[in-house]
Amino acid sequence: MARDLYRRIIALVLKAAEMARSVGIANLLQPGLVKEMIIADILGHARRERCGLSPDMALRLGRLFGNSPEFWLNAQRAVDLWDAALSIENDVARIQPLHAA
Numbered sequence: 001m002a003r004d005l006y007r008r009i010i011a012l013v014l015k016a017a018e019m020a021r022s023v024g025i026a027n028l029l030q031p032g033l034v035k036e037m038i039i040a041d042i043l044g045h046a047r048r049e050r051c052g053l054s055p056d057m058a059l060r061l062g063r064l065f066g067n068s069p070e071f072w073l074n075a076q077r078a079v080d081l082w083d084a085a086l087s088i089e090n091d092v093a094r095i096q097p098l099h100a101a
Contacts, residue, residue, distance in 0.1 A: 009064075052076050 053061070058072035085092070 052080065
């Protein structure tokens with residue numbers, strides 16, 4: 001998975017450079033431009049493949065992007081929670097909340 005991830009990152013950086021040139025952005029390293037595209041792609045890939053990010057991959061991505069592994073695990077958790085909420089939305093809506101007496 002790591003080799004595939006690095007290939008995807010390189011492809012995204014090249015795509016970001018092309019997009020930046022096409023809209024007249026001289027500095028590709030605008031705050032967050034490439035990083036946001038890569039993060040969205042990594043999480044989207046994990047979601048499509050139904051393979052969450054493992055703690056060891058979170059450590060690697062944290063090192064690569066200069067953020068924490070917790071950032072990556074929390075992002076994965078948010079995606080998982082979103083997917084779960086969508087898949088059981090009707091079941092959850094039917095649950096009657098308990099009220100304290």
